[in-house]
Amino acid sequence: MTARNPFRCEIEEMIEARDLHGLLRRAGELHGHHCNYLAYGVMAGVYGIRRLGVANTGMEEVVAIVETNNCFADGVQIATGCSFGNNSLIFRDYGKTAVTIGRRNGRGIRLVLDPDFEESRAERYPEAHALFDRLVARREQGTTGELARMLELFAAMSCEELETPPETAFRITEESFELPDFAPIFESVRCACCGEKVMRSRAVDLPGGSRCIPCARAGFHELNGGGIERHG
Numbered sequence: 001m002t003a004r005n006p007f008r009c010e011i012e013e014m015i016e017a018r019d020l021h022g023l024l025r026r027a028g029e030l031h032g033h034h035c036n037y038l039a040y041g042v043m044a045g046v047y048g049i050r051r052l053g054v055a056n057t058g059m060e061e062v063v064a065i066v067e068t069n070n071c072f073a074d075g076v077q078i079a080t081g082c083s084f085g086n087n088s089l090i091f092r093d094y095g096k097t098a099v100t101i102g103r104r105n106g107r108g109i110r111l112v113l114d115p116d117f118e119e120s121r122a123e124r125y126p127e128a129h130a131l132f133d134r135l136v137a138r139r140e141q142g143t144t145g146e147l148a149r150m151l152e153l154f155a156a157m158s159c160e161e162l163e164t165p166p167e168t169a170f171r172i173t174e175e176s177f178e179l180p181d182f183a184p185i186f187e188s189v190r191c192a193c194c195g196e197k198v199m200r201s202r203a204v205d206l207p208g209g210s211r212c213i214p215c216a217r218a219g220f221h222e223l224n225g226g227g228i229e230r231h232g
Contacts, residue, residue: 020043020162023079031075035071035154035155035157036158037070037097040075044075045077046079052102058086059086062080064076064077064080064088064089067094067099072099073091090180095227098111099111117168128157192208192209193216194214204218
C-alpha cells in the first residue's frame, strides 16, 4: 500500500483486514440502505485496491471508472475513496455493473458482474426479488410491512453475498484505459442576470454579459436515474 490517508485510516484498516462487513456498514451510511449491489460495489472496490496495492489521498492518483449509476457505484466510492467531488470517479454511461480501478498511468483492474452469477440471484433469493419486482421495478403500492420486509431481506442478502469469492461474482481482467487530464481549475464569473457565480466553462456569453445556464435558458446535461440526459 502507498502512504495512508489520515482521513481514511479506518477504511484503509478495514481494507487491509478484509473487513467487508464493516465497509458495507459505511457504504450504507452513504447509500441509505443495504442491498446486494451495494455489497458488490464494496467487493469490487476492495479487490481492486488490494490487487493494485494503492491507497487514495483524494488527489486523483487513484481513479475508478464506473459504468452504471446504480447502487453498485456507492459501494465502489466507499471502498476506493473515488468520488465525483474529488474528480477521481468517472462515469461512463454503458449501463453495465462494472468498474475499472487503476492508477493515473492508465493501467488497472476491471471487474464486471458475471451475468450467470447475477441471473442466479433471483432463484437464490426468490422472496426478495419478488418484492423488488413489485415495489420497485413496477412501482406497485405496497404496505409498510412489505417495504420493511424487502429492506430486511436485501440487508441480509448483502451480508451473505459478501462471502462470495470475487472470482465467482465477477469477470476480472487487467485493463489499459485512457483518462481525461487532471481536473482543471476554472475561474468563476458572476451571472449578469441573477448575480450567482458560475464556472467560466459553463457560462453563456450573451449581449450584456455572461449568464449562467438557467438564466440563459441554455441546454444542459443531467445525471439522473436514467443515466446522462440532455435537456434543452
